[in-house]
Amino acid sequence: MSLVYFKNVSKSYNGFLILDNITFTMEAGEFVSLVGRSGVGKTTLLKMLIREELPTKGKIYFNERDIAKLKGAELALLRRKIGVVFQDFKLLADRTAFENVAFAMEVAGYSEEDIKKDVPEVLKLVNLQDKADHFPHQLSAGERQRTVIARALIQRPELILADEPTGNLDPINTWEIIKLLVKINELGTAVLLATHDKEIVNTLGRRVISLENGKIIRDEQEGKYLI
Amino acid sequence: MIANLKRIIQTAWKGLTRNKWLSVACITMMVLSLIIFTSILLFNYAANTLIRTLQDKMDISIYFKAEIPEEDILKIRDELLGNELIAKIDYVSKDEALAAFKEKSKYNPTIQKALEVLGDNPLTASLNIKAKSTADYSKIVEDINNSAFKDKLETINLTENQKIVSQVDRLAKAVKIGSGVAILLLAFLSFIISFNTIRMAIYSLKEEIEIMKLVGGSNWLIRGPFLLEGLLQGLIASFITTLIISLVILSFGAKIENFLPGIGLVSYFWSHFWFLFMLQTVFGLVLGLVSSFWALNHYLKV
Numbered sequence: 061m062s063l064v065y066f067k068n069v070s071k072s073y074n075g076f077l078i079l080d081n082i083t084f085t086m087e088a089g090e091f092v093s094l095v096g097r098s099g100v101g102k103t104t105l106l107k108m109l110i111r112e113e114l115p116t117k118g119k120i121y122f123n124e125r126d127i128a129k130l131k132g133a134e135l136a137l138l139r140r141k142i143g144v145v146f147q148d149f150k151l152l153a154d155r156t157a158f159e160n161v162a163f164a165m166e167v168a169g170y171s172e173e174d175i176k177k178d179v180p181e182v183l184k185l186v187n188l189q190d191k192a193d194h195f196p197h198q199l200s201a202g203e204r205q206r207t208v209i210a211r212a213l214i215q216r217p218e219l220i221l222a223d224e225p226t227g228n229l230d231p232i233n234t235w236e237i238i239k240l241l242v243k244i245n246e247l248g249t250a251v252l253l254a255t256h257d258k259e260i261v262n263t264l265g266r267r268v269i270s271l272e273n274g275k276i277i278r279d280e281q282e283g284k285y286l287i
Numbered sequence: 288m289i290a291n292l293k294r295i296i297q298t299a300w301k302g303l304t305r306n307k308w309l310s311v312a313c314i315t316m317m318v319l320s321l322i323i324f325t326s327i328l329l330f331n332y333a334a335n336t337l338i339r340t341l342q343d344k345m346d347i348s349i350y351f352k353a354e355i356p357e358e359d360i361l362k363i364r365d366e367l368l369g370n371e372l373i374a375k376i377d378y379v380s381k382d383e384a385l386a387a388f389k390e391k392s393k394y395n396p397t398i399q400k401a402l403e404v405l406g407d408n409p410l411t412a413s414l415n416i417k418a419k420s421t422a423d424y425s426k427i428v429e430d431i432n433n434s435a436f437k438d439k440l441e442t443i444n445l446t447e448n449q450k451i452v453s454q455v456d457r458l459a460k461a462v463k464i465g466s467g468v469a470i471l472l473l474a475f476l477s478f479i480i481s482f483n484t485i486r487m488a489i490y491s492l493k494e495e496i497e498i499m500k501l502v503g504g505s506n507w508l509i510r511g512p513f514l515l516e517g518l519l520q521g522l523i524a525s526f527i528t529t530l531i532i533s534l535v536i537l538s539f540g541a542k543i544e545n546f547l548p549g550i551g552l553v554s555y556f557w558s559h560f561w562f563l564f565m566l567q568t569v570f571g572l573v574l575g576l577v578s579s580f581w582a583l584n585h586y587l588k589v
Binding site: 110112132133136137138139140144150152154163164166167168169170171172211215 | 290291294305494495497498499500501502503504505506508509
């Protein structure tokens with residue numbers, strides 16, 4: 061049973077084809093890099109996986125369920141099983157790092173006791189335990205991205221989608237974030253990393269799916285960035 | 288469940304106090320809407336009371352020739368009571384008519400003197416007829432004109448009444464339709480005003496709503512605080528509106544009574560205070576709830 065299954069998925073905007081007949085599977089606990097130039101459709105593919113966008117053609121399955129058919133509460137549940145790390149962070153400016161992470165638990169209906177127990181643990185995992193009371197503007201870009209990862213992790217997801225998570229970071233912070241994603245993967249969570257950073261992909265030495273002109277041109281275990 | 292409820296209440300209160308100026312704008316718009324709503328209720332009462340007063344004053348008076356004996360008049364009265372359009376008939380004898388006339392003109396020495404000079408009672412006996420419905424007066428007059436006792440009558444006081452009857456009827460219908468249309472129209476306008484103000488407030492939080500959705504917040508959990516905030520705004524607006532209208536009634540009650548004598552608008556307001564407050568609060572709550580619900584729907588499509 062695959063965790064993710066894209067079956068002949070195409071996506072077009074105003075008649076302009078972005079993704080063309082995409083088919084691939086991803087297993088539980090796998091680490092996959094999705095590579096390609098900017099604008100090739102990596103973000104669109106990730107957005108379709110959390111149903112922020114719907115495919116124009118084809119079907120997307122998560123744990124064998126067609127996500128286009130999910131109703132309101134089921135969709136909320138899907139999004140709790142898929143944590144998302146956004147390039148632009150999407151943190152709430154008027155809440156501290158602790159509150160931003162707690163926010164994901166609040167909207168899922170967790171109790172205050174659970175929040176007080178789980179949030180410090182996750183902040184410790186991303187090495188932000190000392191910055192829990194800091195607001196986003198008081199954090200560095202790397203720290204903000206680690207807060208986002210903590211928020212994505214807090215609901216113990218089965219899959220983490222990371223959309224260019226290092227796009228706004230310097231080399232040191234970039235590697236800290238990548239190491240953190242590897243660590244999360246080693247703890248059992250599948251990771252789908254969308255990036256156009258050649259060095260990261262080649263150093264990771266994991267499965268690589270390469271996109272060009274809206275199509276998958278290569279899908280290799282222990283692949284390289286060859287575009 | 289309790290954790291969710293507590294969180295919804297806390298978030299709603301935070302929302303209300305966080306965007307102070309937007310909350311003030313929303314509540315102000317709702318207060319305006321509620322003032323219009325309550326004013327229409329009061330206007331409707333005043334118009335209906337005025338119409339009822341006019342309708343009560345309406346009747347047909349038929350005056351008999353002086354030589355017609357009382358027993359004949361009473362027979363005619365009994366005959367007329369058989370007409371199903373007629374609610375009530377009062378017989379006024381010559382003596383009663385004179386007594387009433389004297390009483391009415393007791394401060395007018397000229398009339399008093401004229402009556403003394405005449406010596407005899409110049410007034411005639413009459414029947415005052417009240418119809419069951421104001422719309423039937425014309426038909427009753429027609430029936431009387433076609434009756435066998437028509438030649439025993441001196442006059443039928445109908446011309447003036449007929450005009451009033453049709454005017455009051457038209458007024459009653461116009462008020463009924465007009466106030467219904469006004470309530471619907473103003474309720475719609477109030478809704479549009481409040482809806483847009485609340486939508487502005489929610490627009491400023493669209494990023495927060497989007498993030499809530501993307502991290503797995505269910506629609507109802509996201510909606511809850513906004514709906515409660517809308518309800519709270521409606522409730523606060525209702526309290527403020529009641530305060531404003533009460534102050535206006537307290538300050539200008541005497542002037543209102545002078546302007547609309549016999550309507551009893553001020554006493555109606557105080558005797559129906561809780562009823563009006565309840566209606567207005569329900570309107571405010573529905574306004575807040577529906578506006579928030581609709582304004583939010585757009586952002587929950589993520």
